[in-house]
Amino acid sequence: MVAIADGKRHAAQIVKRLKAAYPDARCALDFQSPLQLLVATILSAQCTDTRVNIVTKDLFGKYPDAKAFAAARPSELERAIQSTGFFRNKAKNIKNCCRELVEHHGGEVPQDLDSLVKLPGVGRKTANVVLGTAFGIPTGVVVDTHIARLSRRLGMTRHSDPVKIERDLMGQLPKREWIDFGHRMIAHGRRICVARKPKCDQCPLDSICPRIGVADRS
DSSP: OOOHHHHHHHHHHHHHHHHHHOTTOOOSSOOSSHHHHHHHHHHTTTSOHHHHHHHHHHHHHHOOSHHHHHTOOHHHHHHHHGGGSSHHHHHHHHHHHHHHHHHHSTTSOOSSHHHHHTSTTOOHHHHHHIIIIIHOOOOSOOOOHHHHHHHHHTTSOSOOSHHHHHHHHHHHSOGGGHHHHHHHHHHHHHHTSOSSSOOGGGOTTGGGOOOTTOOOOO
16 A cells, blocks of 8 residues: 555545546436435445436336335335345335435435434445535545445555545545545446456556556556
């Protein structure tokens, strides 16, 4: 891993190059409201964003607000989201989450981390996604599988635990970069720094990447 004294300089170079490579990176989930993003993020666990977007296209028409989700019949909601996997648990979380929104937040998604993480099915990652992407509030760095993998390869962390990875990234990155950094790392992880065979010869970070855990290309 990069020495602590050099960590912020290394991170600054990564931010600069990712910004040039992915200037328009954005959340891959389709949404038109904070509630829709919250539901879509819950559905995205162990599921591709592409599949979630297919499902939510009809789902959001059938359940237009938190009140509708809270009143949904469990069996109908389960059928509607079945193709996202783990659908029974996801349906339960969405319904209970929206019930909490209706009963305690006027049917609106709260704009603070503490309130969000108390909702059923909402962890720190989901809360960071919603606050950063829907509200532009940088409460932390989203750590999904791509960001976890890339952060280790780039020497930004030694950890595998998302909470510890996020702590390391927050310490190296300016707060103003937290939201966009997440979008750009995810885009890079999908296009170039893929899990099994990263395309190092096409990577804008190649000259500054220690390639930790990556097999020698020679």
